[in-house]
Amino acid sequence: MLKGLGGLGDMAKMMKTAQDxxxxxxxxxxxxxxxxxxxxxGAGLVKARCTAKGEVTGLDIDPSILIPSEKEVIEDLIIAALKDAQAKAATRSQQELARLTEGLGLPADFKLPF
Incomplete structure (x- = not known):
């Protein structure tokens, strides 16, 4: 009878899926x-805490490396720890995103806008 309306059901389903x-x-x-x-x-001498969104929330420096003459080494260790934390945050974020898209029935390589 109204064959064209069958597509509206699919559209409503797509809208519901998008809202979910x-x-x-x-x-x-x-x-x-x-x-x-x-x-x-530095084998754990410097540790940086970061949320999975990439926000740095803390820094822990072992007191044994706090020698004024080693200032540049300490700075390098801090930067390395921050980069490591941010890389782990990005990995964890991607894992969570993959879990979400899989749960929605989307392809594993589906790219979302964030």
Whole structure:
């Protein structure tokens, strides 16, 4: 009878899926802000804490390396620990995103806008 209306059901289903995805993405963003990763350098002498969103939340420096003449080495270790933490945060974020897209039935290589 109204064959063309069959597509509207598909459109409504797509809209519902998009809304569900939006809610899940918002929840994932909140979750990423709570997940903490730790980057290290100098065999653990410098540790940087970072959320899975990439926000640096803390730094721990072993007092044994706080020698004024070693200032440049300490700075390099801090930078290395921060980079390690941010790399781990990016990896964790991608893992969480892959889990979300898989749960929504999207292809594993589906790119979302963030």
């Amino acid at each position: 995805m939006q809610v899940k993405m918002a929840q994932m963003q909140e979750d990423l802000a709570q997940i903490v990763v730790i980057g290290e350098s």
